[in-house]
Amino acid sequence: MSQEHQDPDLNALSDEGGRIVAEELDILRRIQERLDREAQNAPGQIEDLDAQLIELRDALAEAKEEDQASLVEQMHQVAALSRTRGQGRDAPVDPKNPYFGHLRLREAKSKRLRDVLVGKRTLLDDGDGLSIVDWRNAPVSRLYYRYEEDDEYEEEFDARSLEGTVMVRRSVAVMESSLRRVSAPQGTFVSDRRGRWRDAVGAAKPMLEGGVGTAVRVPQGQLGVHSDDDQPRADKHLQEITALIDKEQFNLITQPESGIVLIQGGAGSGKTTVALHRVAYLAYQDRRRFAPAKMLIMVFNEALVEYIRHVLPSLGIDGVPVTTYRKWSTQLLRKLKLRIPISHIDGVPDAVSRFKKHPVVLRMIDDRIGWQLEEAEELLKKRLGERAGADAAFAVWQRNADLPPVVRAERTLDQIKADASIPGPRAPPPRPPCGPSATTCATSATTGSSS
Secondary structure (H helix, E strand, O other), X not given: OOEOOEOOEOOOOOHHHHHHHHHHHHHHHHHHHHHHHHHHHOOOOOOOHHHHHHHHHHHHHHOOHHHHHHHHHHHHHHHHHHHHXXXXXXXXXXXXXXXXXXXXXXXXXXXXXXXXXXXXXXXXXXXXXXXXXXXXXXXXXXXXXXXXXXXXXXXXXXXXXXXXXXXXXXXXXXXXXXXXXXXXXXXXXXXXXXXXXXXXXXXXXXXXXXXXXXOOOOOOOOOOOOOOOOOOEOOOOOOOHHHHXXXXXXXXXXXXXXXXXXXXXXXXXXXXXXXXXXXXXXXXXXXXXXXXXXXXXXXXXXXXXXXXXHHHHHOOOOOOOEEEHHHHHHHHHHHHOOOOOOOOOOOOOHHHHHHHOOHHHXXXXXXXXXXXXXXXXXXXXXXXXXXXXXXXXXXXXXHOOOOOHHHHHHHHHHHHHHOOOOOOOOOOOOOOOOOXXXXXXXXXXXXXXXX
16 A cells, blocks of 8 residues: 555654554555455445354354453444445445544453454454444444543443453544554654655644634635645644544434433534534434434524535435525425514614613623723734834823723824824724714724724
C-alpha cells in the first residue's frame, strides 16, 4: 500500500511515531489486499451467514470458557449481518475508506491479543486476525467509544461478560485508500501528498465540543490550502466525524428505541451530530420501525436543512425527510384546514413593556454598553498610538464619560480633526434625529456607541 503511489517516508518521525505509523500502514495494506481478493474472486457473492452461525454455535459448545466471549461477539456480528440481508443495507466495505478506528484488546482470561477495526461496515475475520466492526451494531464497538488506551474494560453481552484491557486505541484518517493521519495518546502523525510523515502540532484529539468562538479557524488573512512545507497540524486531516464521538455522546446515540431523548448543550457542543447519528443508529437497529419514510428531522433554518441532507447519506441512511418547523407547521395547518386569524397590535403589549423595564434587563443593557465602551476605548488607544495630539484627544474622551456615547465620540473626533498631524479615523454615520419618544433617542445613542 502506498501514499498516492509514493513510498511512505518515516524518517522525520520519532522512533515511537515511526513504529506506530508503520504498524497502521501494515494493517491497512492487509485489509486492502483482502478486499482486492474478495472483489476479484467473488464480486457478487453473498456470504452464507446461516452456515457461519451454525459453525460458531458448534464451536461455542466445545470452546473453552476463556474463548466463549470472543465467539459470542462474532455471533453478534454475523447475526446482525443476517438481519440486514435483503433490506438493501449490506453494502460492502469501501476500500477507499474502510475504517476510522483501531483497537487492540487483551482478553482477561485467555491473555490473547486481537486487533479490531471500527468502521461503517462489517468485515468478518477470515483467519488473518483482522476484522472490521460496524460502529452501529457490534458490541465490541462500544469499547472504542467508552474506553481509552490502557483502560480495563468489562461489558455484559447477552448475560456474558467480556473483560480485558485496551492495549491500543487509535483513530486514523484513510483518504482515497491512503493513510493520511494517525492519532494516538503518544502523538498525532500526518502525511503529506508525497508520503512524508511528520509529527503534528496542536490538539492530538479533536472532539465534538466547544462553543461560540472556540472553533478552529484559519488565521486572518490566510485563505485556501497551505503548502506541504507548512508545519503539519493535528487537525489538518480530520477524522471522520463518527470517530470524534465521545463516551457521553455515544451513550446518548445508543439509548433504547422507546421514549424521548433530550440533548442539551451550547453552540458547537455536538447536538446536531448526536441527533443525526442517533437517526442512523435507530434505522440500523430496526429497519421496519425506523424506515426513512417514517422518520422526520425538523430544524429551524434552511442552511441546517442543506447540511443535514449532505451528512445523512455519509452515515448510511437515505430518504429521511428534512424540513424546517415553519414549512412543517404550514403544511399541517393546511392539512387540518385551520384558519388562524392574523391580528395587528398598534401599541406595545404590557408584557413586552414590563420585560423591557425590568431591572435585570436594564442592568444587562448597561453592562453591554459598558463592554462596548471599553472596546471602543481600547481601539481608540490603538489607533492614536504615540502620535502628536493623542493625549489631548484621549483626554476629551475620558472627560465626556457622562455624555451619551454618540456625543462623546463626536467631541473626541472634533479634537482629533483639530490637530492636523493626526489623520482622523473615518467619521461615524450622522446621528439620527430624536423622535417623539425617549426610546428613539436611547436607541440612537446605543447604536452610535457600537459604531
